[in-house]
Each structure stands twice: as structure tokens, then as C-alpha cells.
Amino acid sequence: MTKNENFKEYGMPVVVLVAICFVTTLLLALTNSVSEPIIIKNQAITATANRKELLPDADDFTQLELDKYASSSDGMANVTEVYKANNDTGYVMTCITKSFGGDLTMMVGLDATGAVTGVKVTDHADTPGVGTKDQDPEYLAQYISKTALSGEDVKKEADFNFITGASVSGTAIHKGVYAALAQYAELGGAK
Amino acid sequence: MKFVIIIISMVLVNNYPLAQFLGICPFLGVSKDLNSSTGMGIAVTFVMVLATAVTWPIQQLLNRFGIGYLQTVVFILVIAALVQLVEMFMKKSMPALYKSLGIFLPLITTNCAVLGVCITNIDSSYNYIESLVNAFGAGIGFLFAMVVMAGVRTKLVDQSRIPESFRGVPIVLITAAILSLSFMGFNGMFS
Amino acid sequence: MEERKRIDVLLNGLIKENPVLVLVIGTCPTLATSTSVETGFGMGLAATAVLVCSNIVISALHNIIPDKVRIPCFITVIAGFVTIVQMLLQAFVPSLYSALGLYLPLIVVNCIILGRAEMFASKNGVLDSALDGIGMGLGFTLTLVIMGTIREVLGSGTWLAGDWFGLAKGFKGIPLLSNFIPGMSIMTMVPGGFFVYAIVMAAVHYFTKDKSKIRNEFGCDGCANAGNCADGECVQK
Numbered sequence: 001m002t003k004n005e006n007f008k009e010y011g012m013p014v015v016v017l018v019a020i021c022f023v024t025t026l027l028l029a030l031t032n033s034v035s036e037p038i039i040i041k042n043q044a045i046t047a048t049a050n051r052k053e054l055l056p057d058a059d060d061f062t063q064l065e066l067d068k069y070a071s072s073s074d075g076m077a078n079v080t081e082v083y084k085a086n087n088d089t090g091y092v093m094t095c096i097t098k099s100f101g102g103d104l105t106m107m108v109g110l111d112a113t114g115a116v117t118g119v120k121v122t123d124h125a126d127t128p129g130v131g132t133k134d135q136d137p138e139y140l141a142q143y144i145s146k147t148a149l150s151g152e153d154v155k156k157e158a159d160f161n162f163i164t165g166a167s168v169s170g171t172a173i174h175k176g177v178y179a180a181l182a183q184y185a186e187l188g189g190a191k
Numbered sequence: 192m193k194f195v196i197i198i199i200s201m202v203l204v205n206n207y208p209l210a211q212f213l214g215i216c217p218f219l220g221v222s223k224d225l226n227s228s229t230g231m232g233i234a235v236t237f238v239m240v241l242a243t244a245v246t247w248p249i250q251q252l253l254n255r256f257g258i259g260y261l262q263t264v265v266f267i268l269v270i271a272a273l274v275q276l277v278e279m280f281m282k283k284s285m286p287a288l289y290k291s292l293g294i295f296l297p298l299i300t301t302n303c304a305v306l307g308v309c310i311t312n313i314d315s316s317y318n319y320i321e322s323l324v325n326a327f328g329a330g331i332g333f334l335f336a337m338v339v340m341a342g343v344r345t346k347l348v349d350q351s352r353i354p355e356s357f358r359g360v361p362i363v364l365i366t367a368a369i370l371s372l373s374f375m376g377f378n379g380m381f382s
Numbered sequence: 383m384e385e386r387k388r389i390d391v392l393l394n395g396l397i398k399e400n401p402v403l404v405l406v407i408g409t410c411p412t413l414a415t416s417t418s419v420e421t422g423f424g425m426g427l428a429a430t431a432v433l434v435c436s437n438i439v440i441s442a443l444h445n446i447i448p449d450k451v452r453i454p455c456f457i458t459v460i461a462g463f464v465t466i467v468q469m470l471l472q473a474f475v476p477s478l479y480s481a482l483g484l485y486l487p488l489i490v491v492n493c494i495i496l497g498r499a500e501m502f503a504s505k506n507g508v509l510d511s512a513l514d515g516i517g518m519g520l521g522f523t524l525t526l527v528i529m530g531t532i533r534e535v536l537g538s539g540t541w542l543a544g545d546w547f548g549l550a551k552g553f554k555g556i557p558l559l560s561n562f563i564p565g566m567s568i569m570t571m572v573p574g575g576f577f578v579y580a581i582v583m584a585a586v587h588y589f590t591k592d593k594s595k596i597r598n599e600f601g602c603d604g605c606a607n608a609g610n611c612a613d614g615e616c617v618q619k
Contacts, residue, residue: 013451020443020455024264024462031466032260035473042476102315123480210572212414216493219409260469263487264461271454300453303410303491310487356588360406361580368576375573 047122051083051092054109054118058085061092070183072097072152077175079183088112093183095176099124099169106173108143108180116143119177124169134170143177152178194324201328203377207304208336209370214304218336219363221295222344228337234295236330239308241277242270243326246309247319266309271300304333339370391510395517402525403586407493411485412526413575417537420544422530423523424478425485428471430519432463433495434512439463440503441511447504456499457490464489477545494522525582532578535559537569 051061061083069079077097084091090111097104104124109117121135134140142160150157154174162170205211208218214235221231246266253259278296281289299305308329312322343366347353353362399405402412408429415425439459440447447455468486471479479486489495498518503511535541539560545551559565568574 013448016447017451017454017458020447020458021264021268024458025261027462028260028264028465028469029258031469035469038473039469039476042473046476102311102317212410212572212575213488215409215413216407219406260465263465263468263490264458267457267461267490268454271457300457301491301493301496303488306491307484307488310484314484354584356584357580358587361584361587364576364580364583368573368580371576372568372573375571 050107050120050122051109054092054107054120055085055090055111056117057089057111058087058092060086062086068186070179070186072175072179072182074152074175077172077179079179082183082187090117091184091187093180094122095179097172097176097179099172104169104172104176106176108177110180110184113147114181114184115145115147116177116181117145119143119173121173134173140173146177148181149174149178193321197321197324198328198331201325202332202335203374206332206336206374207307207329208333209367209374211307213307214302214333217298217302218333218340219360219367221298222337222340222363224345225338225341227295228341229334230292231295231298232330232334232337234292235299235302235304235333236327237292238270238274238277238296238299239305239326239330239333240323242266242273242305242309243312243322245269245273247312247322250313262310262313267306270305270309274300304329336370340366343370388510388513392513392517395514395519395521396524397521399518400521400525400586401494401497401518402522403583405494405497407497408522409579411488411492412522412529413572413579414485415482416526416529416533416575416578417570418534418544419527419530419542420546421478421481422526424475424547425482426519426523426526428467428482428486429489429492429494429522430516431467432460432489433498433519433522434515435463436460436495436499437503437511437515438508440499441506441508444504452504453496453500456496456504460495460499461490475547478547494518529575529578529582532582533569533574536566537574538565538567539563540565 048061052058064082064084066082069082071078077095079093079095081094082091083093090109092107092109095106095108097106104121106119106121108119111117119140121140124135139161152175154160154162154171157174201207207213208215217231217235222228246269249265249269250259250262253261253265274296278289278293281293281296308326312325315325317325344363347362347366357365395401401407402409411425411429416422436456436459440456443455443459464487467489468479471482471486498514502514506514531541534543534555535558538555539557539562540555541558543553543555546553566574569578
């Protein structure tokens with residue numbers, strides 16, 4: 001085989017493949033630079049809108065920088081962000097909790113008396129259908145105006161309409177609310 | 192204990208073809224007899240674990256450089272290259288194994304279950320060991336579904352009178368529907 | 383190619399060679415995203431966009447790409463477009479992005495796209511490949527919308543519910559059945575998916591019985607890997 005043929009046999013495929021990969025990467029980087037700021041902005045807008053929805057009395061929010069965030073006793077649910085209403089009407093906490101398909105992100109609104117004003121799941125990886133039944137507003141509304149939970153086990157909660165088919169995510173959400181209430185207690189109420 | 196739960200949940204509750212709609216093509220296409228479904232199932236399990244073993248560290252690398260958006264491109268290329276490599280290696284050094292498993296390997300590149308398990312591992316923020324266990328569980332679940340399906344199908348073809356319009360693919364889909372219906376019974380096994 | 387044939391190329395994917403109902407490929411996203419008309423339609427459009435773009439690029443490049451690295455090259459091109467669609471959806475239609483979830487990156491391994499690249503785009507011109515992509519994509523979308531309609535109407539009693547790309551925020555849907563009977567949520571779950579798919583396919587078989595050759599078995603025709611499958615020996619044979 002001559003050198004030229006050798007190149008055609010082994011060199012060409014490598015060169016073409018590398019070139020295609022390179023061009024693809026460039027295009028992706030370009031798209032990313034366009035879309036990423038919009039995505040981040042969108043997320044911020046949705047997050048603020050969600051917080052307002054959970055705590056309608058609040059005017060605007062300030063994020064609190066805390067040294068220690070509350071967790072459920074098994075460490076499955078963790079409070080990650082605490083937002084305080086600027087007009088002292090309460091807090092909205094973001095919790096990340098382990099559900100069936102992975103991390104489930106939720107927000108819990110608490111008013112000045114420490115009662116839950118709303119719970120909302122903002123991101124999850126659960127199977128749509130049964131696994132997301134307990135993300136319905138009707139189900140989550142059961143938490144509203146509770147100031148304390150009986151425990152970390154959702155099944156032991158009194159007067160609670162629990163969805164049997166979605167026990168993992170139901171428990172995950174329950175632990176998230178529990179952690180948020182613990183965080184509230186740690187903050188010493190709305191000041 | 193956690194690993195056991197991951198495996199059992201991937202096999203029974205979150206079974207890929209029957210509960211998550213992943214890997215349907217081979218599930219319907221290759222489940223005609225017991226031999227080929229076992230072969231396909233083992234090959235998929237093998238590639239899933241191998242692909243996870245390689246893609247998980249790569250994702251950490253991508254994250255470090257802030258180019259996580261290349262995930263899909265890099266993963267699918269790595270899987271394609273990996274499958275090719277395994278096939279070549281098997282052909283050379285293990286001809287007997289190649290004869291029984293090797294023919295399924297090229298089909299696996301475009302099997303969405305493999306890419307699915309790699310991405311799910313990242314999305315669920317599993318650590319390395321958990322990811323490997325999860326991939327193994329998903330593979331075993333796939334194998335299990337394939338074998339059950341093959342068992343039903345062998346009987347189906349031999350012993351039943353099927354309405355003309357339902358012959359072929361539709362009756363296989365009906366079988367899959369009934370199978371997945373029975374697998375729904377495992378829902379909520381873990382809480 | 384003459385004008386007539388061009389139209390054939392376009393219409394082929396819609397009915398005669400409908401990828402989902404006749405070629406039986408791309409089954410995973412079909413089953414997973416046809417839970418409602420909105421998600422099905424969104425998935426169909428996303429896949430169509432990727433399919434048309436990748437068909438155009440691949441048919442334009444097919445003379446340059448060496449045969450040996452054909453598949454990796456195709457995959458890279460497809461994966462690139464998928465990621466672009468993914469990023470654009472996340473930026474501009476976040477509701478659809480989260481509704482499709484894992485199945486959005488999985489468009490990469492949708493057999494329809496690689497299959498068309500291998501079987502059509504790498505052998506035909508740019509214009510024909512684009513038309514083929516549009517036809518196949520619309521065939522895919524059409525099937526998803528039909529299945530989405532059946533599953534949504536039976537499953538939740540409404541039709542066309544959703545945000546519709548932000549155009550109709552929180553639209554509750556047309557209550558076709560929900561005023562009479564409660565939704566059968568099994569239809570939006572996994573078994574319902576298989577069941578509706580089977581019924582739709584059986585219906586197609588029933589109505590096309592005499593007109594065209596129906597496929598009763600899975601075969602290599604629709605398989606993207608038919609070419610390199612175990613040295614040309616398909617597992618099926």
C-alpha cells in the first residue's frame with residue numbers, strides 16, 4: 001500500500017470524525033452562550049413567581065445566608081435556600097429531597113405565625129402518572145395552615161389523604177415540609 | 192441494604208421496558224424466543240454497567256470544565272465506541288461468547304435504555320457505586336422482562352387464535368400492556 | 383427527480399411508511415410522550431426538527447464521510463442537533479422541556495432519525511432528504527397526536543389541555559368526557575400506552591388489509607443497524 005492509500009484508509013476517517021465533532025462542539029457552545037442567560041433568567045423569574053404564589057402577602061424576597069441549614073433526621077431532605085419576605089410576612093424555603101427518580105426540589109411557604117401557606121414541587125425526576133399524583137395542588141393543599149407535623153412519617157399523619165401508589169415521593173415531600181418547619185423553628189420565627 | 196433496594200426497585204417497580212418505556216424496540220423485536228432474549232438481556236446488562244462505569248467519571252470531568260451541555264453528544268459517542276470495542280475484543284479473544292452474545296452488540300448502540308440509564312444516573316445524582324448498582328439493576332430488570340415476554344410469546348404463537356388485524360405486532364403490544372399492568376402491582380413497594 | 387416523485391417522498395412517511403405504525407420504530411418516545419396531545423405534539427415537533435436538520439446535513443456531507451466512520455459521524459451530527467433543540471426548548475419553552483424530560487436527550491437514539499440517515503439521507507440529495515425528513519417527522523407527529531388524543535380523552539376526560547408553548551397558559555382542555563365519567567387514569571399510565579398503540583396499529587392493519595402489504599413481523603427494514611448488524615446477518619433471520 002502506498003502512503004496515500006494508507007492515509008485514505010486510516011487517516012481520512014479520523015480527520016473527518018474529528019472535524020465533525022469539532023464543528024458540533026462549536027455550534028453547541030454558540031447555542032449555549034445564547035440560551036444559558038435566558039434559562040437562568042427564566043429560572044429566576046419562575047422562582048420568584050413561585051415564591052409569591054406560596055406567600056401572596058409578601059412584596060419581595062431577600063435570600064438569607066445561613067451557616068447551617070435544617071435537614072430531616074435521615075438527611076434525605078435538606079433545606080437549601082431560605083428567602084425572607086421583605087415586609088416580614090414570612091419565609092419561603094427551598095428544599096431538595098430524595099424521591100423515587102432522584103432529587104425532588106420543592107418550595108414551602110411559611111407565614112409569620114409559622115403556619116404553612118403552601119407547598120409546591122418545582123422540579124422532580126419521578127415517573128409521570130402515579131409517581132406525581134402527590135404533586136397535585138389538591139394533595140399538597142393538605143399541608144396548608146399546619147404549624148407542625150406529627151413526625152417524619154407521612155403515614156402517621158392524622159387526617160391526611162395519603163396516596164398509596166406514590167409512597168416514596170409522598171414521604172420525600174413530607175420530609176421536605178418537616179425540614180422546612182425545623183428550619184423555621186431554628187430561625188426563631190419571623191423577626 | 193440501599194443497593195438491594197436499588198436493584199429490586201429497578202427490576203420490579205421501575206422496570207425499564209414495562210414501567211419506564213425504555214428499551215422497547217429490542218423488548219418487542221428480539222423477544223421472540225427464549226435464547227435470543229436471554230442473550231440480548233445479558234448483553235444489555237453488560238453494556239449498561241460498562242457504559243455507566245465510563246460515562247459517570249466523564250460527566251464529572253465535563254462538569255469541572257463547565258461544559259455539561261456536551262453530555263448527550265459525548266455519552267452517545269462513548270457508548271458507540273465502547274460497543275464497537277467490546278465487539279472487536281470479543282470476536283478476537285472469546286469467539287464462543289461472541290457467537291452467542293456478539294450478534295446483539297451492534298443493536299445496543301441505539302438502545303435508548305443504555306443512554307437512558309447513563310443520563311438517569313447523573314440526573315439522580317447517584318454516586319459512582321450507586322450508579323453502577325443502578326445500571327446493573329436496570330439491566331437485570333430488562334433481562335427479566337425479556338425472558339417473561341419470550342415465555343408468553345412462545346405460547347401465544349403456538350396455541351392461540353388471534354384476530355387477523357391483531358396478528359404480529361399488535362398482539363405483542365397487548366401482551367406487553369397486560370404484563371406492565373401486572374408489574375404495576377409492585378408500585379409503592381418501598382416507602 | 384420529477385415533481386410527482388418528490389410528493390411521493392413527502393407523503394411516504396405520513397401513511398405508507400409511517401415510522402411508528404408501519405415500520406415499528408421509535409416506539410419508546412411514542413409510548414412515553416403520548417400521554418397528552420400537548421406532549422405528543424411537542425415531542426413530534428422536536429424530533430421532526432432534529433430529523434430534518436440531520437437529514438440535510440448528512441445528505442450534504444455523505445460524499446465526504448468515509449464509510450468506516452459513517453455511524454459515529456451520523457450520531458455526532460444527530461446528537462448535536464438534539465442538544466441544540468434541548469437548549470432552545472429549555473430557554474424558550476420550559477414547560478415542554480420539563481414535560482418531555484429524559485425523552486428529549488433520548489431523541490438521539492430514536493431509531494427513526496438514525497434509520498433515515500442511514501437508509502435515505504446518505505443515498506439521496508439534499509432536497510429529497512429534507513422532504514423525507516419532513517414527511518417522516520410529520521408521520522411521527524401525526525401518530526403521537528392521534529395516540530395522545532385517545533389517551534388524554536379517555537385518561538383525563540379532556541382534550542388539548544396544556545400550556546401550548548406559552549400561548550394558552552394553563553388551558554384546562556375541552557371537557558369531552560370529564561362531565562360524564564371520571565377519567566380512567568390507567569390510560570395515561572404505562573399499560574394504557576401499550577394498549578392504545580396496539581389498538582391503533584390493529585386499526586391500521588384492518589383498514590389497509592387489501593391496499594398494501596402489511597408488516598406482521600419485526601424485521602430489518604426499519605432497523606438502523608441493518609447494515610452492520612453482525613456482519614450483515616440480522617438477528618431476526
